[in-house]
Amino acid sequence: MAEAERIIGTPDTPRAGGTEPEESSDAAAPDEQPAGRGRRRIAVLFTVALVAYLLDLSSKMLVVAKLEHHEPIAVIGDLLRFEAIRNAGAAFGIGEAFTVIFTAIAACVIVVIARLARKLYSLPWAIALGLLLGGALGNLTDRIFRSPGVFKGAVVDFIAPANFAVFNLADSAIVCGGILIVILSFRGLDPDGTVHKD
Numbered sequence: 001m002a003e004a005e006r007i008i009g010t011p012d013t014p015r016a017g018g019t020e021p022e023e024s025s026d027a028a029a030p031d032e033q034p035a036g037r038g039r040r041r042i043a044v045l046f047t048v049a050l051v052a053y054l055l056d057l058s059s060k061m062l063v064v065a066k067l068e069h070h071e072p073i074a075v076i077g078d079l080l081r082f083e084a085i086r087n088a089g090a091a092f093g094i095g096e097a098f099t100v101i102f103t104a105i106a107a108c109v110i111v112v113i114a115r116l117a118r119k120l121y122s123l124p125w126a127i128a129l130g131l132l133l134g135g136a137l138g139n140l141t142d143r144i145f146r147s148p149g150v151f152k153g154a155v156v157d158f159i160a161p162a163n164f165a166v167f168n169l170a171d172s173a174i175v176c177g178g179i180l181i182v183i184l185s186f187r188g189l190d191p192d193g194t195v196h197k198d
Helices: 002-012 016-066 096-119 123-145 169-186
Strands: 073-076 080-087 155-161
Touching: 016 080, 016 096, 016 123, 016 155, 016 169, 096 123, 123 155, 123 169, 155 169
Parallel strands: none
Antiparallel strands: 073 080, 080 155
Protein backbone atom coordinates (compact mmCIF):
# COMPACT_ATOMS: atom_id res chain seq x y z
CA MET A 1 0.00 0.00 0.00
CA ALA A 2 2.80 2.34 0.95
CA GLU A 3 4.57 1.50 -2.32
CA ALA A 4 1.41 2.30 -4.34
CA GLU A 5 0.95 5.61 -2.51
CA ARG A 6 4.57 6.49 -3.19
CA ILE A 7 4.24 5.81 -6.94
CA ILE A 8 0.89 7.59 -7.36
CA GLY A 9 1.62 10.50 -5.04
CA THR A 10 5.08 11.44 -6.18
CA PRO A 11 4.13 13.56 -9.26
CA ASP A 12 1.78 15.75 -7.19
CA THR A 13 4.12 16.13 -4.25
CA PRO A 14 6.34 19.27 -4.42
CA ARG A 15 10.00 18.80 -3.65
CA ALA A 16 11.44 20.05 -0.45
CA GLY A 17 12.29 23.71 -0.43
CA GLY A 18 9.69 24.60 -3.09
CA THR A 19 12.03 24.10 -6.04
CA GLU A 20 9.26 23.11 -8.46
CA PRO A 21 7.21 26.34 -8.09
CA GLU A 22 10.41 28.33 -8.64
CA GLU A 23 11.16 26.42 -11.83
CA SER A 24 7.58 26.94 -13.03
CA SER A 25 7.83 30.67 -12.32
CA ASP A 26 11.12 30.96 -14.17
CA ALA A 27 9.73 29.10 -17.18
CA ALA A 28 6.76 31.46 -17.43
CA ALA A 29 8.83 34.63 -17.20
CA PRO A 30 9.92 34.79 -20.88
CA ASP A 31 6.29 34.57 -22.02
CA GLU A 32 5.16 37.41 -19.78
CA GLN A 33 7.33 40.04 -21.49
CA PRO A 34 5.86 39.73 -25.03
CA ALA A 35 2.35 39.56 -23.57
CA GLY A 36 2.94 42.73 -21.55
CA ARG A 37 4.44 44.49 -24.56
CA GLY A 38 1.47 43.43 -26.67
CA ARG A 39 -0.97 44.83 -24.12
CA ARG A 40 0.88 48.16 -24.15
CA ARG A 41 0.73 48.32 -27.94
CA ILE A 42 -3.00 47.55 -27.85
CA ALA A 43 -3.42 50.34 -25.29
CA VAL A 44 -1.61 52.73 -27.67
CA LEU A 45 -3.82 51.63 -30.56
CA PHE A 46 -7.05 52.30 -28.69
CA THR A 47 -5.76 55.54 -27.15
CA VAL A 48 -4.86 56.91 -30.59
CA ALA A 49 -8.21 55.72 -31.94
CA LEU A 50 -10.10 57.36 -29.08
CA VAL A 51 -8.29 60.68 -29.47
CA ALA A 52 -8.86 60.69 -33.25
CA TYR A 53 -12.51 59.76 -32.79
CA LEU A 54 -13.21 62.40 -30.13
CA LEU A 55 -11.47 65.14 -32.12
CA ASP A 56 -13.50 64.24 -35.20
CA LEU A 57 -16.77 63.99 -33.28
CA SER A 58 -16.32 67.27 -31.41
CA SER A 59 -15.25 69.13 -34.56
CA LYS A 60 -18.35 67.90 -36.43
CA MET A 61 -20.64 68.88 -33.55
CA LEU A 62 -19.11 72.36 -33.55
CA VAL A 63 -19.44 72.66 -37.33
CA VAL A 64 -23.09 71.60 -37.31
CA ALA A 65 -23.88 74.00 -34.46
CA LYS A 66 -21.91 77.04 -35.61
CA LEU A 67 -21.08 76.76 -39.31
CA GLU A 68 -23.84 74.86 -41.09
CA HIS A 69 -26.20 77.17 -43.02
CA HIS A 70 -23.70 80.01 -42.63
CA GLU A 71 -21.12 81.57 -44.91
CA PRO A 72 -17.75 79.77 -45.15
CA ILE A 73 -14.97 81.01 -42.89
CA ALA A 74 -11.69 82.00 -44.56
CA VAL A 75 -8.80 80.49 -42.61
CA ILE A 76 -5.84 81.23 -44.92
CA GLY A 77 -7.13 83.69 -47.51
CA ASP A 78 -8.32 81.80 -50.59
CA LEU A 79 -6.11 78.79 -49.82
CA LEU A 80 -8.13 77.29 -46.98
CA ARG A 81 -11.61 77.81 -45.62
CA PHE A 82 -14.09 76.05 -43.36
CA GLU A 83 -17.32 75.20 -45.16
CA ALA A 84 -19.94 72.79 -43.81
CA ILE A 85 -21.28 70.26 -46.31
CA ARG A 86 -23.00 66.87 -46.04
CA ASN A 87 -21.24 64.09 -47.96
CA ALA A 88 -23.14 60.89 -48.75
CA GLY A 89 -20.13 59.34 -50.50
CA ALA A 90 -16.73 58.15 -49.39
CA ALA A 91 -13.78 60.30 -48.40
CA PHE A 92 -13.46 63.50 -50.45
CA GLY A 93 -16.97 63.11 -51.89
CA ILE A 94 -16.32 59.99 -53.98
CA GLY A 95 -19.20 57.64 -54.83
CA GLU A 96 -22.26 59.29 -53.35
CA ALA A 97 -24.53 56.55 -54.73
CA PHE A 98 -22.88 53.83 -52.62
CA THR A 99 -23.41 55.09 -49.06
CA VAL A 100 -24.52 51.70 -47.69
CA ILE A 101 -21.52 49.96 -49.26
CA PHE A 102 -19.10 52.46 -47.74
CA THR A 103 -20.80 51.95 -44.38
CA ALA A 104 -20.27 48.18 -44.64
CA ILE A 105 -16.62 48.70 -45.66
CA ALA A 106 -16.01 50.93 -42.64
CA ALA A 107 -17.54 48.30 -40.35
CA CYS A 108 -15.32 45.59 -41.91
CA VAL A 109 -12.22 47.76 -41.41
CA ILE A 110 -13.05 48.08 -37.72
CA VAL A 111 -13.47 44.29 -37.35
CA VAL A 112 -10.18 43.59 -39.17
CA ILE A 113 -8.28 46.07 -36.99
CA ALA A 114 -9.76 44.51 -33.84
CA ARG A 115 -8.56 41.07 -35.00
CA LEU A 116 -5.07 42.38 -35.85
CA ALA A 117 -4.77 43.91 -32.40
CA ARG A 118 -4.35 40.46 -30.83
CA LYS A 119 -0.99 40.00 -32.60
CA LEU A 120 0.20 43.59 -32.36
CA TYR A 121 3.70 44.18 -30.97
CA SER A 122 4.84 47.15 -33.11
CA LEU A 123 4.40 50.72 -31.84
CA PRO A 124 4.32 52.34 -35.34
CA TRP A 125 1.68 49.80 -36.43
CA ALA A 126 -0.31 50.54 -33.27
CA ILE A 127 -0.34 54.25 -34.15
CA ALA A 128 -1.24 53.59 -37.79
CA LEU A 129 -4.06 51.20 -36.95
CA GLY A 130 -5.28 53.56 -34.23
CA LEU A 131 -5.59 56.37 -36.78
CA LEU A 132 -7.47 54.08 -39.16
CA LEU A 133 -9.77 52.86 -36.40
CA GLY A 134 -10.53 56.34 -35.07
CA GLY A 135 -11.22 57.69 -38.55
CA ALA A 136 -13.41 54.75 -39.52
CA LEU A 137 -15.41 55.05 -36.30
CA GLY A 138 -15.82 58.79 -36.82
CA ASN A 139 -17.34 58.48 -40.28
CA LEU A 140 -19.29 55.33 -39.32
CA THR A 141 -20.95 57.31 -36.52
CA ASP A 142 -22.21 59.78 -39.12
CA ARG A 143 -23.41 56.95 -41.38
CA ILE A 144 -25.47 55.47 -38.57
CA PHE A 145 -26.86 58.48 -36.74
CA ARG A 146 -27.17 61.33 -39.24
CA SER A 147 -29.91 61.95 -41.78
CA PRO A 148 -31.30 60.72 -44.09
CA GLY A 149 -31.31 57.44 -42.15
CA VAL A 150 -29.47 54.60 -40.44
CA PHE A 151 -26.52 53.33 -42.54
CA LYS A 152 -27.35 56.01 -45.12
CA GLY A 153 -26.30 59.07 -43.18
CA ALA A 154 -24.28 61.84 -44.80
CA VAL A 155 -20.86 62.59 -43.31
CA VAL A 156 -20.13 66.13 -42.15
CA ASP A 157 -17.16 67.62 -44.05
CA PHE A 158 -15.78 71.10 -43.46
CA ILE A 159 -12.06 71.43 -44.31
CA ALA A 160 -12.00 73.01 -47.77
CA PRO A 161 -8.57 73.66 -49.34
CA ALA A 162 -8.49 75.58 -52.61
CA ASN A 163 -8.97 73.38 -55.70
CA PHE A 164 -9.46 70.26 -53.60
CA ALA A 165 -12.29 68.19 -52.16
CA VAL A 166 -13.83 69.05 -48.80
CA PHE A 167 -12.97 66.59 -46.01
CA ASN A 168 -12.96 66.16 -42.23
CA LEU A 169 -10.62 65.05 -39.44
CA ALA A 170 -11.71 61.40 -39.79
CA ASP A 171 -10.65 61.44 -43.45
CA SER A 172 -7.32 62.96 -42.42
CA ALA A 173 -6.77 60.25 -39.79
CA ILE A 174 -7.57 57.50 -42.32
CA VAL A 175 -5.21 58.94 -44.94
CA CYS A 176 -2.37 59.45 -42.40
CA GLY A 177 -2.84 55.93 -41.06
CA GLY A 178 -2.84 54.51 -44.59
CA ILE A 179 0.33 56.38 -45.55
CA LEU A 180 2.07 55.16 -42.39
CA ILE A 181 1.06 51.55 -43.16
CA VAL A 182 2.48 51.85 -46.68
CA ILE A 183 5.77 53.19 -45.27
CA LEU A 184 5.96 50.40 -42.68
CA SER A 185 5.23 47.78 -45.33
CA PHE A 186 7.97 49.11 -47.61
CA ARG A 187 10.39 49.01 -44.69
CA GLY A 188 9.44 45.38 -44.04
CA LEU A 189 8.01 45.91 -40.55
CA ASP A 190 5.12 43.60 -39.70
CA PRO A 191 2.42 44.26 -37.06
CA ASP A 192 3.94 41.55 -34.82
CA GLY A 193 7.20 43.52 -34.66
CA THR A 194 9.22 41.29 -36.95
CA VAL A 195 11.20 42.70 -39.89
CA HIS A 196 11.35 40.87 -43.19
CA LYS A 197 13.29 41.58 -46.37
CA ASP A 198 12.04 40.53 -49.78
